[in-house]
Amino acid sequence: MSSASAAAAAHPFSKHSRLEILPNHIDVEEESRLYDDLVFDESPTEPRPRARSFSPGPPSVFSHDIWLGDNSGASAAFAREVSISGxxxxxxxxxxxxxxxxxxxxTKEGTLIHAHKRYSDFAALELQLLRTLPRTQRAFVPELPPKAPLARYRSAFLARRRLALEHWLAAVLxxxxxxxxxxxxRWVMN
Known part of the structure; x- marks a missing residue:
């Protein structure tokens, strides 16, 4: 039995038929070639579309006007990556x-901004978003992870909360x- 098979057998959800255990290593180049084979028809009647110079990846399967990885559209977001490092x-x-x-x-320009925020700052941002956004956009604001006053200084709780706040902040920013x-x-700059 290979190490990948042993790992898959040891996984707690391995008995579920709808779950596929992926190996720890994915060959990105092979995945890209496989994707190209699925998306593009190499027949002589339909030549492969030539990528535009700004395109970092293949076109979308839904439209030849949308390119994967092209973040130059109408997004008003200033950030391209968000994390809570600790x-x-x-x-x-x-x-x-x-x-x-x-x-x-x-930022989209590559500038790294660090902001030190308390949980109450995240709660204030959530409240401000719900107060100031148009009614149609309020549904996009995810629910903030709940408070837990008795466990707030335990490292296991703080690790879980850090991850939950990171997901919340990324969903917003x-x-x-x-x-x-x-x-x-205002939240980022204050």
Whole structure:
């Protein structure tokens, strides 16, 4: 039995027929060739479309006007990457300690912005978005991970919360409409 087969057999969901266990290593070049074979018909009557110079990837299967990886469209978002690299506790538990998260945002131009934010800052952004966005865009604001006052200084809880806040922040900042709104810009710069 190969190591990949052993890993798949040991996976807790391996008995489910709808789950496919992927190997740890994916050959990106092979996947790209496979994608090209699926998308393009190499018959002489339909030549393969030539990629435009700005295109970082193959065209969409839905339209030859949309190119995968082309982020130059009508997106108002300023960021292209968002992560929360860690957290730190400030103060002591008796004197009003709190946790600060290091939010790293890379702009479309490649500038890296670090903002140190408390959970209350995320809650304030959520509230500001729900107050200022048009009614049609409020549904795009995801629900903020809940508070847990009794577990807030435990490292396991903070690791889970960091990941949940990172997903929430990415969903807001990378959204084509939400990511460029006034509330987001103020939150990043304050």
């Amino acid at each position: 957290w730190t506790s400030v103060g002591d538990a008796r004197g009003g300690a709190y946790v600060v998260y290091d939010c790293a945002m890379k 990378l959204h084509p409409d939400l990511g460029g709104c006034e509330a987001v810009r």
